[in-house]
Amino acid sequence: MNTENLIIKYLTDENSAEDNAALMDWILSSEENKKEFAAICRYWYTAGRTNSEKSFDAHKAFSEFKNNTTQEIISPQNQTLTPQQKTTNTQKSRIMPLWRYIAAAAAVIVFVVISVFVNQNNITQQTIANTSATEKEIILPDGSTVYLHSHASVTYPSEFSEDNRTISINGHAFCEIARNEQAPFIISTPLISVEVLGTTFSIHTSNSKANVIVESGSVQVTKLISNQSVILEKNERVDYEKNNNLRTSINSDINYLSWKTGILTFDKTPLHKVFADIERHYNCSIIVSDEQIYSEILTSTFEQLSLEDVCTMISSAFPAISYLREGNTITFYN
Amino acid sequence: MRESQDWEAFFEKIYLQFYASLCVFAKSFVYDDDEAEEIVQSIILKLWEHKESTAEITSLKSYLYRAVRNTCLNHIKHEKIKNQYQDTSWIKLKEIESEFIDPYQNTELEEHINEAIFNLPERCREVFEMSRFDGLKNKEISEKLDISVKAVEANITRALATLRKKINNYIHSEDNI
Numbered sequence: 001m002n003t004e005n006l007i008i009k010y011l012t013d014e015n016s017a018e019d020n021a022a023l024m025d026w027i028l029s030s031e032e033n034k035k036e037f038a039a040i041c042r043y044w045y046t047a048g049r050t051n052s053e054k055s056f057d058a059h060k061a062f063s064e065f066k067n068n069t070t071q072e073i074i075s076p077q078n079q080t081l082t083p084q085q086k087t088t089n090t091q092k093s094r095i096m097p098l099w100r101y102i103a104a105a106a107a108v109i110v111f112v113v114i115s116v117f118v119n120q121n122n123i124t125q126q127t128i129a130n131t132s133a134t135e136k137e138i139i140l141p142d143g144s145t146v147y148l149h150s151h152a153s154v155t156y157p158s159e160f161s162e163d164n165r166t167i168s169i170n171g172h173a174f175c176e177i178a179r180n181e182q183a184p185f186i187i188s189t190p191l192i193s194v195e196v197l198g199t200t201f202s203i204h205t206s207n208s209k210a211n212v213i214v215e216s217g218s219v220q221v222t223k224l225i226s227n228q229s230v231i232l233e234k235n236e237r238v239d240y241e242k243n244n245n246l247r248t249s250i251n252s253d254i255n256y257l258s259w260k261t262g263i264l265t266f267d268k269t270p271l272h273k274v275f276a277d278i279e280r281h282y283n284c285s286i287i288v289s290d291e292q293i294y295s296e297i298l299t300s301t302f303e304q305l306s307l308e309d310v311c312t313m314i315s316s317a318f319p320a321i322s323y324l325r326e327g328n329t330i331t332f333y334n
Numbered sequence: 335m336r337e338s339q340d341w342e343a344f345f346e347k348i349y350l351q352f353y354a355s356l357c358v359f360a361k362s363f364v365y366d367d368d369e370a371e372e373i374v375q376s377i378i379l380k381l382w383e384h385k386e387s388t389a390e391i392t393s394l395k396s397y398l399y400r401a402v403r404n405t406c407l408n409h410i411k412h413e414k415i416k417n418q419y420q421d422t423s424w425i426k427l428k429e430i431e432s433e434f435i436d437p438y439q440n441t442e443l444e445e446h447i448n449e450a451i452f453n454l455p456e457r458c459r460e461v462f463e464m465s466r467f468d469g470l471k472n473k474e475i476s477e478k479l480d481i482s483v484k485a486v487e488a489n490i491t492r493a494l495a496t497l498r499k500k501i502n503n504y505i506h507s508e509d510n511i
Contacts, residue, residue, distance in 0.1 A: 008490050010427060012465055013365060014472055020423035027430065034430065041431045043497045045362060047447045048466045053354035055367055061375060062349035066342070069382055250411055 007037060011044045129153035130171075135260055140167065143178040144185065147260050172204040174260050177217075192240055195220045201232075202256055213237040213251050221246060255281070262304040271296045271332075274314070282307040289333035293321060341385060348378060352395065356402050363406035363428055365469075373409065377401045403432045443501070450500040454493055461489035 006023040009015040015023075027037050130136040130148040138146045138154055142165055146154050152171025160166075166186045169175075177185045179198025187194040189205040192212075199217025204210065212221050214232045221238050222229035223246055230238055230246050237251040255277045258264050264281060266274050272294035275286040284307060288294060296318055302310050311323045311330055324331045353374060360370035377398065410425060451459060460479065464470045465486075470478070472486045479486075 004491055004495070005487070008487065008494060010424075012472060012490065015424070017423065020427060024423040024426055027427070037430070038433070040494060040498065042443075043447060043494060043501070044466065045358075046444050047451060047462075047497070049355065049358060049444055051467050052358040052361070056354040056357040056371065058349045058353040061353050061371065062346055065345065065349065065375065065378060065382075068379065069345075 003033075004040075007040050011041065124158045125155060126158065127153055127155040140165075142180065142183075142185075145176045147174040149173060149259050169203055170205060172202075172259070174200070174202045174215075174257060176200045191224060191242060192246075193222045193224060195222070207242075209239070209241045211237060211239045213253075213256050215257070264302040264310075266298045266300050268297050268299050270294060271298060271314075274298050275332075278307075278310060282310075284328040284330060286330045286332065289331060293332055293334065296321070344385075345378070345382065348381075348394070348398075352398055353378075356398055359399065359432075360402050360406050363410055363432070373405050374402060377405060407432070446501050447497060450497045451493070454496060458489045458493050458496075461486055462493035465490055 003023070003026050006015070006019050006026070009019050010023055023037075027034050128136075128138055128148070130150055130152055133150050135150070136148045138148060138156075140146065140156055140160075141158065142160050144165075146167075146169070148154060149172035152169065152173050154167060154169050154173065156167040160183065163183055164186060165180070165183050166188065168188045170189065175187070175196075177196050177199055181197055185196045185198075187196075187203065189203070189210060190207050191205065191210045194201075194203065194212055196217065196219040199219055200215040201217075201219055202213045202215070204212075212219065212232065214234055214236055216234055218231055218233045220229055220231050221240075223240065228246055230248050232238055232248065235251050237249055237253075239247045239249070254267070255264050258277065258281045264277055266277075271288075275288075275294075278284070279286055298314065298317060300313065300317065302313065305313070307330075308325065311325060311332075315321050315323050315332070320334055321332055322334075324333070356374045356377075357367070357370045360373045361367060364370055364373065380401075381398075407425065407429060410428065451462065454462065457479075461475055464475045464478070465472070472483050472490075475481075475486045476483045
């Protein structure tokens, strides 16, 4: 395919990842090419500018802006919600079902205390393992909270010392760490250690690999074997496989906390990715009769739904696609 | 420090001068009107929150464009609006493309281009306008005009090639300034 076609595909948003990679190679191969690319983009965007601007109403936008800002000046305690407050409120109400869910789960005995031993100063170390299928919330002595996914465990003292808070985690967990600058919070795992001040993040460890995804604040992750360490900020993640280096990246997995929140979100997501998230969340397996199905795009949010409901919603979103469920295996077909 | 009425006038000016073109710019990243507006509004709100220090912003226009660019690039990196494949090239292409933001403000160039579009052969112009102005996908255009997707692609290619030829001299004289 010639380059002009690649550029046009790119501009009209008809490009595949391979097209883009090829175009990128071409652009980087010479300064001339880069200029040519820029020139064509320039024609393209300049051509439609005035026309495109018509779809945006500056006057309307300005009055919205004025509404937002004057409320703030005139009466900060105004009953009317600013957009920020509105968002927090919706977030709160979205989280509500989770607590009901946890309350229901708590009615069942979901954890076992594996070992309790006493060391000097009467501080006991205890290990709690979540043997149930649902998550378990553990509140630590300093008020920090650890949510254990099924089969995860945490070991912590009955009381933290004044200058550090050390616990260990095995398996998959989400941590909300209470801020205390005097006593850094350290999580030791078989392969890495994670040091934080006050933050929320998810951690997944086993004997062969580990990953940490930060939801807020920042954490320092150190590889035990070589002391290589990285600092992660919000939305960043680190992945580690035994005998490799720590690999950091921007987290693109928006559903990494679905096990805790019960919420699966898809935004223009191709079904192959949707299915992967559903498989992980419901611990099921999904097959398709025709690979074409994988490339359909879905935008939707599933909150606390059963697997059956999710499958029904997907098949109603795509009239041509139906499904068949046999135990934990679901087949989508045309 | 300005009085609040002065500030209002100051921000009104920002809206009237820059809002629509900033939205168009943001849309070239996010492909969605509402999302583009949301991004631009959030940037101007941020400017408002730090309005006491706007004196330090030497060029408001380039500040705003840079803010939109960075916010959009962050946005697409996080949301991966494009698709869920690990398409890092696409983001890099957007980065390169958006380095050339200022020329989009060139009215003279726009006039030349509009004139060239006007003089394109009928079908060619129709396809180009549907693609560029109406944002239709090639498949949609092919259905509307009852021609093949290949023909749609060919017409867009032809339109851009013609534009390029016609404005070549003009662009080169620009580049040399």
